[in-house]
Amino acid sequence: MDTLEAIQQRRSVKHYDPDHRMSSEEIQTLMNHVILSPTSFNIQNWRFVVVQDPEVKQQLRGAAWGQAQVTDASIVVLVCADLLAWDQEPERYWRNAPESVQEQLVPMIGKFYAGNDQLQRDEALRSSGIASQTLMLAAKAMGYDSCPMIGFDPVQVAEIVNLPPTHIIGLMVTVGKALKPAQGRSGSLALSEVMVIDRY
Template sequence: MSQIDTTANLTAEEVMRARASVRQYKRDVAIPQETLNEILELAAAAPSSWNLQQWRFLVIQKQEQKDLILPIAYGQKQVSDASAVVVVLGDLQAHVTGREIYEAAARDGYVPKDVADNLIKQIEGAYGIEQVARDEANKNAGLAAMQLMLAAKAKGYDTVPMGGFDKAKLVEALNIPPRYIPVMMIPIGEAATPARPSGRLPLSQLVINESF
């Protein structure tokens, strides 16, 4: 039975519990474009600060492109073997999108114009601070990345989040504009071997009630 069949119709809780970081993938497995688009659409439904959707998905499926970035990822084979690699980018200039979003919302009557103008002013003020722009890019791209991995699992595919790559070389190799920063790579595909077991700390070590 294929991996696609065994993960069909999982509940949200089952998807969360089933997701694990897989590092070995079956080569030459193509994800149907419709399915990949559904995964990306679900990922793009993630929440974001001011609804600015500070993520972009750079999708790599051609084998020569995956092989191009293999040395940039320090030879980690999942980059070459997986069906696709999604480079999750963070947008350092999301205030531009904010103006587009809220001007359109005011024009279409979804938001009063004075509210839209105030939100645009807030956003542009915040994005005038370089560290805020960078923090927001990383934080919100991370939300979309997690949702992408859960969406992939719900569709029967495995993933692994990767921060181990040379960001400067990736930017150069893939012609990534300075507006965007690579946050992580996420290979997607069918597992060749299961994920290694990993423990989780108990809630007694993770949860602080009310105050330290």
């Protein structure tokens, strides 16, 4: 499946085959593609909690107001981000770059993010969103369906998975085999309503 086809076919699926299990190799393949997602300054600030354990999924379902896709999907991926990734040995993000590039970019990282909590949070959510889309398109290309979710209690979910205090949850994405297809597209806006050329 090519990228454009995956974009066209990706839908938010709510009903999954609860008996289907993704293999560890499939999960590894999926996530190896997700971590190719871009991040500002290459800080790779996304963090992923891949939940397979039925007991943990049941707890997450409770924190997601009983939504069945949380337990029925093969995996639940909590797309999180480390707010302080920019300050964690930033030279490692550029270790394969030419020395001149390292000398230019690595010092810029701290200057850009230090002392700016809002920017750190904004960056975390941007990176989470980009990675989530990569996750859903890669899943579709692999023959799986997905559903991005914000319908959950983030404090409760963080407690369930022991999320470090410097991390935040961007969203939850379920991945699995669709039991039935998503409903038809319910009301896409026309491109002319959401796009302008050059300026408003």
